[in-house]
Amino acid sequence: MTRYKTLRDFPVEEYLSPGSTMCAGCGAMLVLRAFHKVLGPNVVFVNAAGCLTLLQVYPYTPNKSSWMYTAFASAPAGAQGIRDALDILMEKGRVNSFEDLKVVVVTGDGAAYDIGLQSTSGAIERGLDFYYLVYDNEAYGNTGFQKSGATPYGSATATTPPTERNPTGYTGVKKDLFEIWRSHKPPYIATVAPSHMVDMLRKIETASQFKGPKLFIAFSSCPTGWGFDPSLSVRISRLAVECGIWPLKESVYGKVRHTYIPTVLKPVEEYLRHQNRFRHLFTPRKQETAIASIQEQVNNYWLEAAKNEGFRITVAKPVTIAPP
Numbered sequence: 001m002t003r004y005k006t007l008r009d010f011p012v013e014e015y016l017s018p019g020s021t022m023c024a025g026c027g028a029m030l031v032l033r034a035f036h037k038v039l040g041p042n043v044v045f046v047n048a049a050g051c052l053t054l055l056q057v058y059p060y061t062p063n064k065s066s067w068m069y070t071a072f073a074s075a076p077a078g079a080q081g082i083r084d085a086l087d088i089l090m091e092k093g094r095v096n097s098f099e100d101l102k103v104v105v106v107t108g109d110g111a112a113y114d115i116g117l118q119s120t121s122g123a124i125e126r127g128l129d130f131y132y133l134v135y136d137n138e139a140y141g142n143t144g145f146q147k148s149g150a151t152p153y154g155s156a157t158a159t160t161p162p163t164e165r166n167p168t169g170y171t172g173v174k175k176d177l178f179e180i181w182r183s184h185k186p187p188y189i190a191t192v193a194p195s196h197m198v199d200m201l202r203k204i205e206t207a208s209q210f211k212g213p214k215l216f217i218a219f220s221s222c223p224t225g226w227g228f229d230p231s232l233s234v235r236i237s238r239l240a241v242e243c244g245i246w247p248l249k250e251s252v253y254g255k256v257r258h259t260y261i262p263t264v265l266k267p268v269e270e271y272l273r274h275q276n277r278f279r280h281l282f283t284p285r286k287q288e289t290a291i292a293s294i295q296e297q298v299n300n301y302w303l304e305a306a307k308n309e310g311f312r313i314t315v316a317k318p319v320t321i322a323p324p
């Protein structure tokens, strides 16, 4: 049984004060707020360098909980130290179970997909009892939006700008972090998005039942880096899910289940068009081949998932390319 059936079940307690230093419309803040509401006040966040590091600039903090800042690669090691210290203090009777803290790593995609992947892998392998939350804005957001391992095909970043020789922007593929983690066989992994809040609350609640690594990859719409109006942040997130670009799923001990299945996928163009980072795909001329390639990747993903899980889905037609 879940406590979260509709948005009316969104917990009213607030553990993050308003008026932070984050950009207006930052999707990562919506995710962090929801996590804090479900996990409650007895939380210690262990933060790898990234955008959310700027939330806590001494002597100010919007959190009604604890926050420890680490270097890019070290957050899982920091989490291990805190967990071990709490366990030892509890064993000695110096901390009781009401004072115990949930240990939550909070990191951007730069640390999660690239710089901190090794220490995360080690923590999962050791079975560390922690939450690991990636706010994925698909680039190094707080240093000027350089490409990360999470950057998707076709995105312009500071280090992959569209040029005359390469008009598509980034031409590599986004790493599949969900599958990298799944190969470690942790108890729980999920993807979440701020537009699908009830799905997210339920997943955090489900994860709480498991001891061991509990991993979340959160779609984090980024008005500053992606180039859209902050008021559209939740709409962009919804389009990502409805176009099938951001599948909502979970894995319990390795068994994958999609938690939201858009029965008819919207064309990816509807998602891409709203963001300046993909503007070069539409102007000065439409890059039909690049857009068709993105659509094909999404379609293939969902057709495979439908076959594995036995659901029906209607994929969007790839863009028709006129013969030369």
Ligand code: SF4
Binding pocket: 022, 023, 024, 025, 026, 027, 028, 051, 052, 137, 141, 142, 220, 221, 222, 223, 224, 225
């Ligand atoms: S750069 Fe993007 S992810 Fe970073 S705080 Fe601003 S909106 Fe959020």
